[in-house]
Every structure is written in C-alpha cells, then in structure tokens.
Amino acid sequence: xxxxxxxxxxxxxxxxxxxxxxxxxxxxxxxxxxxxxxxxxxxxxxxxxxxxxxxxxxxxxxxxxxxxxxxxxxxxxxxxxxxxxxxxxxxxxxxxxxxxxxxxxxxxxxxxxxxxxxxxxxxxxxxxxxx
Amino acid sequence: xxxxxxxxxxxxxxxxxxxxxxxxxxxxxxxxxxxxxxxxxxxxxxxxxxxxxxxxxxxxxxxxxxxxxxxxxxxxxxxxxxxxxxxxxxxxxxxxxxxxxxxxxxxxxxxxxxxxxxxxxxxxxxxxxxxxxxxxxxxxxxxxxxxxxxxxxxxxxxxxxxxxxxxxxxxxxxxxxxxxxxxxxxxxxxxxxxxxxxxxxxxxxxxxxxxxxxxxxxxxxxxxxxxxxxxxxxxxxxxxxxxxxxxxxxxxxxxxxxxxxxxxxxxxxxxxxxxxxxxxxxxxxxxxxxxxxxxxxxxxxxxxxxxxxxxxxxxxx
Numbered sequence: 001x002x003x004x005x006x007x008x009x010x011x012x013x014x015x016x017x018x019x020x021x022x023x024x025x026x027x028x029x030x031x032x033x034x035x036x037x038x039x040x041x042x043x044x045x046x047x048x049x050x051x052x053x054x055x056x057x058x059x060x061x062x063x064x065x066x067x068x069x070x071x072x073x074x075x076x077x078x079x080x081x082x083x084x085x086x087x088x089x090x091x092x093x094x095x096x097x098x099x100x101x102x103x104x105x106x107x108x109x110x111x112x113x114x115x116x117x118x119x120x121x122x123x124x125x126x127x128x129x130x131x
Numbered sequence: 132x133x134x135x136x137x138x139x140x141x142x143x144x145x146x147x148x149x150x151x152x153x154x155x156x157x158x159x160x161x162x163x164x165x166x167x168x169x170x171x172x173x174x175x176x177x178x179x180x181x182x183x184x185x186x187x188x189x190x191x192x193x194x195x196x197x198x199x200x201x202x203x204x205x206x207x208x209x210x211x212x213x214x215x216x217x218x219x220x221x222x223x224x225x226x227x228x229x230x231x232x233x234x235x236x237x238x239x240x241x242x243x244x245x246x247x248x249x250x251x252x253x254x255x256x257x258x259x260x261x262x263x264x265x266x267x268x269x270x271x272x273x274x275x276x277x278x279x280x281x282x283x284x285x286x287x288x289x290x291x292x293x294x295x296x297x298x299x300x301x302x303x304x305x306x307x308x309x310x311x312x313x314x315x316x317x318x319x320x321x322x323x324x325x326x327x328x329x330x331x332x333x334x335x336x337x338x339x340x341x342x343x344x345x346x347x348x349x350x351x352x353x354x355x356x357x358x359x360x361x362x363x364x365x366x367x368x369x370x371x372x373x374x375x376x377x378x379x380x381x382x383x384x385x386x387x388x389x390x391x392x393x394x395x396x397x398x399x400x401x402x403x404x405x406x407x408x409x410x411x412x413x414x415x416x417x418x419x420x421x422x423x424x425x426x427x428x429x430x431x432x433x434x435x436x437x438x439x440x441x442x443x444x445x446x447x448x
Contacts, residue, residue, distance in 0.1 A: 005347070007343070007346045007347060007433060007434070008433055010430055010431055012367065012370060013347065039329060040326060040329035040330070043325040043326070043328070043329050044322050044323075044325045044326040044329070045322075046325075046347070047318070047321040047322050047324075047325050047347050047348070048325060048347045048348065049182055049325065049328060049347065049348040049349070049350060050325065050328050050329035051180075051181075051328075051350065052347075099428070102427065102428070103377065103427050103428040105379075105427070
C-alpha cells in the first residue's frame with residue numbers, strides 16, 4: 001500500500017494518513033484483517049513524526065476502521081465496510097470540489113450541472129475504450 | 132500579490148506558553164555581545180517528547196540560544212532549564228544527556244580518525260549503544276578510518292549526527308542538522324530521525340532556516356526575529372489561527388480599522404484581496420462579511436509560508 005502525503009495539502013498530515021487508509025479500503029488494496037504498517041515503519045518510510053502516525057491510527061481505531069491486536073499491531077477491522085468508506089470518501093471529495101467551486105465564484109447547482117455535463121461523455125468514451 | 136496579517140497584538144499573542152513538563156525552558160533569556168543584542172527576553176518552552184522547530188533568519192539568535200542551553204555561552208539575564216537542570220550549575224550533567232549538533236562542522240580532534248573519535252565518545256557516555264553507532268555509521272556512510280581533519284563538510288556533519296544520536300539521549304539539540312548535506316543524505320537523516328523518535332521518544336529542539344525540511348516531524352514552532360521570540364505555538368494551533376483569507380470587496384472598500392490593524396499581510400490586485408490574519412476563523416469571517424466583503428476562500432498557511440509571514444510582519448514586536 002502506497003501512502004501519498006503532501007505537506008502543501010490543507011489537510012493536517014494525520015488526516016491525510018486516515019484518508020489514505022480509507023482510500024485503500026475503497027480501492028481494495030486494503031481488506032479486512034490486513035495489517036497496517038507499524039507506526040515506526042510508516043513514520044520512517046514517510047519521514048513523519050511517529051506521534052502523527054499514532055494519532056491517525058488512534059482516530060481510525062475510534063472510527064472502527066482498524067483495531068489493535070496487543071503486541072501484534074494494527075489491523076483493518078471486519079466491519080470496516082468498503083461501502084461506508086466509499087460514502088465518506090465521496091463526501092470528502094464533494095466537499096473539496098464545492099470549496100474549490102466557491103473560490104471560483106461557482107454555486108453548488110452550477111457545479112453539479114457541470115459535473116453531469118463533463119462526466120457523461122467521459123464515461124461513454126471510457127466504456128467505448130474498454131470494450 | 133500582497134498579504135495582510137491582522138495585527139495579533141490587538142487580538143491575542145502569537146507567542147503563547149506551551150504546556151509542560153518541559154525538556155527545555157527559558158525565561159527572560161537575554162544575551163548581548165557588547166551593544167549588539169543576540170537574545171532579548173526569550174521565553175521558550177519545548178514540551179518533553181515533542182519536536183520543536185526553532186525558525187529564524189541567519190543571525191536571529193538561534194545558535195546563541197542552543198549554545199546557552201549547553202552552557203557554552205553565558206547569558207546576561209534570564210533563566211534556563213534543560214531536562215530539569217540549570218545548565219550553568221550542572222553543565223557537564225546536561226551535556227551528558229544531550230545529543231548536540233553544533234553550528235558549523237569544526238569537531239576539534241582533527242588528527243583523530245572518525246572511528247577513534249566514536250570510541251572516545253563511547254567511553255564518555257554510559258548509554259552509548261555500539262550496535263546503533265555502527266548502524267548509523269553505515270547508513271550515513273561514515274568511514275571509521277578517515278581522519279577528521281580531512282573530512283568534507285557533509286562528512287563531518289554526518290559524523291556529528293552519529294555522535295549525537297548513538298548514546299540515545301533524552302534530548303537532541305540540532306543546529307541546522309542538514310547543513311552541508313546532499314539531498315540523499317538529507318533524506319536519509321530525516322528518516323533516521325523519524326525512526327529515532329519512534330524508538331526513544333526523545334525531545335528534539337531543532338533550529339533551521341529551511342523549515343520545509345523538518346515540516347513532517349515538527350510539532351511546535353518558535354520564530355526568532357532579531358533575538359526575540361515573536362511567535363510560539365503548536366502546529367495545530369498555528370494551522371487553525373493563522374489563515375489566509377481571499378476576499379472580494381466592492382470598489383473603494385475599506386476594512387473596519389481594527390480588522391485592518393490585525394492583518395499581518397495584505398495583498399491583491401483589483402477587487403480581490405488576500406489577507407493573512409491571526410485569529411479565530413469564524414469570528415474573522417463574520418467580521419469581514421459584516422463589513423461588506425465576500426470571503427471566497429480561507430486556507431491555512433504552509434509552514435514555510437507561515438514562517439516567512441511571521442518574519443516579515445514588523446509591527447507585532
């Protein structure tokens with residue numbers, strides 16, 4: 001599993017780690033009972049403060065996404081269903097898009113309409129390409 | 132583009148005390164060289180087990196402050212506490228518990244080999260971890276047979292880092308630790324520091340003028356300008372309080388004077404303005420909206436940008 005962390009992102013780093021775990025669940029690269037990297041390992045790999053990684057894991061545990069097995073590490077929880085995470089993730093993406101739209105002086109309805117117009121031809125062409 | 136920083140003095144101080152217990156504490160620390168002020172009334176608190184980044188321009192007093200903590204420089208006034216000890220009375224005990232990477236690469240012992248120096252240090256520190264020293268030396272490519280006087284700047288730096296980390300001290304004082312390192316060695320050092328933190332839970336006080344390098348491990352920020360600590364805050368607080376507001380304002384709009392006074396930085400062509408303001412976001416947004424401006428976007432500042440803004444902001448001190 002690859003974590004993408006960006007300090008220029010407006011989200012705090014621990015939130016980015018949480019989002020990356022959720023993304024991996026949705027995409028299917030992480031499944032129930034899969035182990036997460038240890039705090040030490042992930043901190044060293046990403047050059048992060050271990051406290052930040054531990055905070056992300058704690059919050060994920062509180063949200064029921066992962067659980068801790070004493071002395072063995074952190075694992076993806078059984079009940080972390082991809083569909084719940086999918087919804088959370090979709091809401092996050094929508095929130096970011098809305099913010100960006102607002103910054104450009106575009107209202108919610110206008111944005112939704114633009115997404116429909118943009119998505120339809122794209123989906124059609126993607127489908128055509130895969131067939 | 133200009134930026135406005137709402138004058139924090141009018142609202143709340145940007146330098147606030149950090150919660151204890153503290154690994155490093157200074158109160159009213161003042162140091163002068165003749166007429167020149169190196170440090171002026173510095174109240175710094177580095178909480179135990181945290182990473183505190185001390186930012187500032189060259190010559191802002193960062194190195195002087197670290198030297199004072201090691202009792203290598205005597206202050207003119209003020210009090211310091213390092214791991215609960217007064218370094219002026221217990222200099223040797225403090226130094227035995229601190230891993231210190233000084234400014235510059237002059238290690239002394241120019242005639243010694245790197246390996247001989249590490250042996251010498253291993254006898255001095257009871258907590259020296261020989262296996263760890265060897266691993267660090269290997270990862271940082273420190274060759275024991277090299278004579279110290281012949282090391283390049285980067286090689287000396289790496290040797291200093293091995294010496295500072297290998298006794299697993301409860302406190303690391305790092306003065307521009309990546310100075311002189313190439314990008315690969317720099318990245319290696321940052322990875323080792325993350326690992327070291329996970330293994331030891333030590334406190335790190337690191338001074339730098341390249342804050343982006345340590346942004347991923349930083350938990351607290353202190354900003355020194357001309358010997359004064361103009362800002363001190365946990366990063367999450369900085370993230371929440373120091374924000375950039377993108378405004379759309381009608382022609383000839385003037386901000387309410389007290390808000391304008393609080394802006395740290397203002398900029399913007401035409402009717403779009405960008406203000407950097409220290410304060411509570413809902414309150415600031417409501418005030419700006421109440422004054423007739425449309426707030427288009429509010430974003431936290433990156434650490435680098437935050438430091439530059441705080442360093443440029445002249446009216447806060």
